[in-house]
Structures are given as C-alpha cells and as structure tokens.
Amino acid sequence: MNLSDEINNLFSRQQEEWELLRTAVSQRSAVREKTFSWGDDFRVKVQYNPARIISTGALIDSKTIEKRPCFLCAGNRPPQQRGISFLERYQILCNPYPVVENHLTIPLHSHVPQRIRRKISDMLSLAELLPDYVVFYNGPHSGASAPDHFHLQAGHKSPVLLQGDHALRTCLMIESTDKEEVEELFEDVYQYLHHLQPEEEEPMMNVITFTEQNRYKLHLFPRKAHRPRQYFEEGNKQLMISPGALDIAGLIITVREEDFNKIESNDIEDVYAQVSLPVI
Secondary structure, eight states: HHHHHHHHHHHHHHHOHHHHHHHHHHHHOOOEEEEEEEETEEEEEEEEEEGGGHTOOOSSSHHHHSSSTTTTGGGGSOOOEEEETTTTEEEEEEEEOOTTTTEEEBBBSOOOOOOOOOOOHHHHHHHHHHHHHOOOOOTTTTTOOOSOOOOOEEEEEEGGGOOBBBBTTTEEEESOHHHHHHHHHHHHHHHHHHHHOOTSOOOOOEEEEEEEEEEEEEEEEBBBBBGGGGGGGGGGGGOOOOOHHHHHTTTEOOOOHHHHHHHHHHHHHHHHHHBBBBOO
C-alpha cells in the first residue's frame, strides 16, 4: 500500500472514531468560496471557514506560547488522534480544522522550534510520495500557530495553490528533476533572505512544494510582515486575515462572515502588498 492509500484509510478510520474530525470534514464540504481574477494568469479564492478561528486568532507571543501546552506534542494530542509514521521522525496526522481536502499536519517527534532550514529534503520527499498533494510550511512569524514545534502541512492540490510569481506578491520558484539541486538552490535563497532580515532567527517565509511531470517544484514566498494592519483595526475597518502559505499562494481564509462578505479585490491587493517582501 502506498502512502496516499494509507492516508485515505487514515482519514476514513479517523472520521469513524473522532467526532471532531467527522464534523469538520462535513462542514468543510459546505464552506462558501468566491473568486477574484487578475487577467487570465492569476486568481484568488476567498474561503469562509469559521472553524479556522483557532489558527487565525492564535496568539504567538512568547508568554502565551510558554503558558499553553504544545498541542503538537504526542502527550497533549486528543486521545482519538492517530497517525502514520514518516521518515521515523514525523507523525502524519489528520488536521481537525481543514482548509483543503485531506488536510494533514505533520509534526516532528521532537519539540523543537519552527525552522525550515535543513528540512527541505523532508518536504520534497513527502511531496514525491504524495503526487496529488502540496506540502507546505509556515514560518514562525508567517502564519504558524505553533511556532514552538516544527511541523509541515499538506493537502490535495488545487490550481490556485500551484500559482507562481505575480505582481501582487513575490514567489521565488525553484524547479528541477534533481532533489539535491532544489535543496542547494533553496539554501542560496535562504542565505540571501537572511542577509535582508538579519534580525530574524529565520527569514520570514512560506514554502509550498509539490511534484509535477517528474519534477520537484518549490515556491518560496518571502514575507515582511506577519499580519496586515487591517487585522488589528476595529469595527468595520477590521479584516481578520492572518496569511499563511495557502493564503499567500491564492486561497485566502476568512473566519468571520462579515469579512467574507465585504472583502474586495483592492483589499486583497493591499494585504499582499503589506505582507509580501519584494525581492529584486
């Protein structure tokens, strides 16, 4: 049995055993979406998904992180949550608050900070084993709701998640049939971004990897801000959007109905301009 089949079986079993996941998957199939287009080459889907308030509204300051138990550590997970071992270092879990079909969270066994360097090989290996999936990473100040515990995520491919660079936001694209070449090129980009943001422990970024026609593809989205100013506004000016990898690729998650109803193309352009780092 290949890994995709194992994951499908895991989702089936978990929905039978775990009411939270069963309800979440059922609700995800009924989420509302609307699409904005910029010509023929770029689209953004906006999804109304109130269950994601846990992630969108997450406090990630050091004091909050220190006080709460890590929900990715094995001892703190729900007793119903089961997984599949990957590379003997990770556990593939069903995400109980899904954004995409077959949404997975893949935490490292060890409780170590969210840092992608030296783990790109793991992302690419997983993408290779799951050709129908994208594997994605949110940096500690770029959408991760658990910046204290390294984890990847994955979910079924969709066209908006495979979009590359566009004038609205920066996407650095690396592509090769050679996995080691992708790793080396990523390290070069990482060092360049670190030079631009020397004050950060890790350059702010989101990463999406996938395979297509026997080629490894890596999309790196450099970031300059965690959240746009509208997130912190009050009243009608507020847009509670906290962009992660999926949002910056082209699937923006709104957790409040009023935000879903009022967001327009100019809001999307403004959010991307605030959080995306231009790279020359």
